[in-house]
Amino acid sequence: MKHSIPFLCFRLLTGFSAALVPTMVCVLMGYLLMRGVPVMGKELLFGSTPPLDAVFGRAPVWDGLWPACVGTFWLVVLTMLLALFPGTGCGIFLAELASPLQKKILGAAVDMLAGMPSIVMGLFGFMLILLLRHTILPDANTGLLLAAGCLALLVLPVLAASTREAMNAVPRSLRLAAAASGFSRSQALFHLFLPAAAKGILGGVVLAVGRAAEDTAVILFTGVVANAGLPAGLFGKFEALSFDIYYVSSQYQNQQELLHGFGAAALLLGISCLLLAIARLLEGSFRRKWQGKA
């Protein structure tokens, strides 16, 4: 077959982009890891503070990533506490209980929230504080809980979508069996379908943790700072890994700080990839469990 010029160009381009994209990603991430991995170690996390003292909070860490890691950890934990219930609830509702109209409206709202720029969530938190200051709480300020609340809005659609998909993947035969054995709707839902979909939902939760850990734009508005030490409480300022990386890239003073930035970036990259891998494993085992039984 004789080919037209556009097709030949297209064929060339496919090969070209297949070479270009992996190369770019590998070069960028390889460079990051090359500079970041060698600084990994006790020094990076704890600086000159003895690790045990730092872990138990007996001594402050000035030149390490420990406070940022702890900040990110609490941020993620709080976010998931706040988002888990509404997020999975939404997903279950959409998959099992909603009427077609409710499905349409709520589904559209969740989709819209999913595409919402994360900075808008941050702005929302910022507005909330402004509003509180002007009304009932004159000394309200941004802090950990507010940031977690806004992040919860950000990960809510992730949770809802993955829960909905997991519930939809529960095989029809199981539903039929539940109906045949006279389960009431909620009995079937809570004792059969939810346990059956648990692994899929868990995969979504891990993905959501990843989203919450990596996001920077939201916390930029809601109380992250560069030098807070360990978070002082629910309403205190905090540090976070992702923000530290941004801060170093724009404000670093010396080579030491720069290396810390590379270390932090490599660490965050590692955490994100690890979370993705766990989510994929969970999803894979969920699919395998129900494969061919629909």
Place this chain on the structure above:
Amino acid sequence: MRNAVESFRPERRNGEAGLAVIHVSVALAAAGMVLLFLMVVAFALPAFLQGGGGGPFSWSWAPGKGEFGILPMVAGSVLMAVLAVVSGWTLGLCLCCWLLAPDRSGKGDVLLRNLVGGMVRVMTAIPTVVYGFAAVFLLTPVIRSGLGGSGFSWLTAAIMLSLLILPTVVLVLQAGLGPRLESVRLAGAAAGLTRLELLWYLVLPSSRSTLISAAVLGFGRAVGDTMLPLMLAGNAPVMPETLLSSLRTLTAHMALVTSNEVGGAAYDSLFMAGLFLLLINGIVSLAIRRMGGRS
């Protein structure tokens, strides 16, 4: 069989509390969403109605002189996203076709394709701030010494943004084009066409809505991203003249205004920017729903 399941109506006796819990959770989530929309609109409305000189609808951002126009940033956001989508979508389309169309069926070839496909999935997990960090120290010096300028430019940020949206584009296209390719695969093989030829002559011309929704979804992500423009685009609040000049997007503008705490009218511009982003996102997600191409 289907009817048996659909007509399954529970007796109202056991575990009604459990269902109520789910309704409560939905109400919570809905309340959060409604509050978000209301808040952003309510805060932006005064600035929107005020208009006039020095308000957000002008082309000059000079807080010192009392000018708080955000139109340069709106234009900046659109320009940035368009460039990122043009390159990201083209690359994504070509990459997706490459993934879908193995020329030779050797073992190494399949392995290579699986490897690249896996890498695209890993790319979805790379935090934007990590992309930005790597690009600040690797890409900007290259652009600075290769093409001139400061290195912090429209082009730099757009290159990274196109990498950022690439996995989204590839996954949407793969989900749309893959099944369609499979359905004509056998007939094509009988006619002696390779997969790539099938894609080019048959599948691509007939999947316009998939192609468009991938582009629109990519556009939405590119407009909404904060960290890459903030770290890489230089943030000068003016219209860019060339690919190498610096520009400021709405998202970066918002981050800068809050961190500098100018207060007053500067905050108005912040709220307007938020409303703009909300509206752009709303249009994008409506467009995608209309086309039904959401993955």
